[in-house]
Amino acid sequence: MSQTITLTQQAEPATLILKNPVQQPPTDDYRYSHLLPHFSQDRYPPLTPFNHTDPGLRALEHPNPRAFLQNATSVVEITPRLGTEVHGVNLAELDSDARDEVALEVARRGLVVFRGQEDFMNRGPEFYKSFGEHFGRLHIHPTSGHPEGFPEIHLVYRDANSTFNYERDDAITSTVWHSDVSYELQPPGLTTFFLLSQPATGGDTLFTSQVSTLKKLSPPFVAFLRTLTAVHSGIEQADFSRSGKRGATVRREPVENIHPVVRRHPVTGEEALYVNRQFTRRIVGLKREESENILRFLFDHIDKSGDNQARLKWQPGTIALWDNRITAHSAIVDYADSKERRHGARITPQAERPLPALEGLKLE
Numbered sequence: 001m002s003q004t005i006t007l008t009q010q011a012e013p014a015t016l017i018l019k020n021p022v023q024q025p026p027t028d029d030y031r032y033s034h035l036l037p038h039f040s041q042d043r044y045p046p047l048t049p050f051n052h053t054d055p056g057l058r059a060l061e062h063p064n065p066r067a068f069l070q071n072a073t074s075v076v077e078i079t080p081r082l083g084t085e086v087h088g089v090n091l092a093e094l095d096s097d098a099r100d101e102v103a104l105e106v107a108r109r110g111l112v113v114f115r116g117q118e119d120f121m122n123r124g125p126e127f128y129k130s131f132g133e134h135f136g137r138l139h140i141h142p143t144s145g146h147p148e149g150f151p152e153i154h155l156v157y158r159d160a161n162s163t164f165n166y167e168r169d170d171a172i173t174s175t176v177w178h179s180d181v182s183y184e185l186q187p188p189g190l191t192t193f194f195l196l197s198q199p200a201t202g203g204d205t206l207f208t209s210q211v212s213t214l215k216k217l218s219p220p221f222v223a224f225l226r227t228l229t230a231v232h233s234g235i236e237q238a239d240f241s242r243s244g245k246r247g248a249t250v251r252r253e254p255v256e257n258i259h260p261v262v263r264r265h266p267v268t269g270e271e272a273l274y275v276n277r278q279f280t281r282r283i284v285g286l287k288r289e290e291s292e293n294i295l296r297f298l299f300d301h302i303d304k305s306g307d308n309q310a311r312l313k314w315q316p317g318t319i320a321l322w323d324n325r326i327t328a329h330s331a332i333v334d335y336a337d338s339k340e341r342r343h344g345a346r347i348t349p350q351a352e353r354p355l356p357a358l359e360g361l362k363l364e
């Protein structure tokens, strides 16, 4: 029987972890049991830099950069500032040009939600990888679970007996706004996520536009923010795993990297705020109190700006694509009492090293 790690447990002493084998989710007759989280003991070397060419740039040259939507039965903007919901387009059948156009549309709207994508999901992990590779080098997560043999597929998972998510049990809310793995030197751009299994209700995902978050601020303050860089850290996430949670595995040593506080999208040229509560730790060159107060103000601004946000309610067959460069998001863990399974897969291509909005800004 697997050892249960619940939200209510305190940090467990290392000796207790060693006595109990790391829990594995059940492998009953579940349809996607071959995609359940696996925690290999592999160790990975540090990531190396690479050149990223954004596929959205190619779409700018297309006669109709939105041609992939031609056969859609419905295209609806979720909010004025963020998100488009598409029906009637089969993501799995899109050719290379159409995938470029998807990248551009996601860059423009921050979030594009495709409904009715059972075909994509049924094609399996090799296909998931080949789809993602169109958009950049696939990120391999240092701590999360992945289907056995497919470390490029990041999984979120919770059921009646186990959770393999980054969930704090000492907070009043599960809301943690973030941009995925922003601590990497080259964090993700276009990111694909879908649920293989979901609760009857709950487990929605919140998104916010970091372009709009920035635009709400006054021009003199934005001008100041453009001159700043901040440290993003993966250490706390690694320590969470080292404490025995989420599979208790750290396969790559955590890194910290410095990114501009305001970054520019390489395709649209739009400026976006690029700090987040989960991974951004301090502003470089400021006194401690200055850094803490500015970051707290920005994090609070992200938290409470419902006018910049969208909430995605998942349906079977939904695939969401978002651009991690210009959005932030948060899981909502409001379904835990139902004991239902929520099993999600993420394909996470890395993109360019964040471009500062202020040309020539020093990043070391």
Ligand SMILES: [Fe+2]
Residues within 6 Å of the ligand: 178, 179, 180, 329
């Ligand atoms: Fe995330």
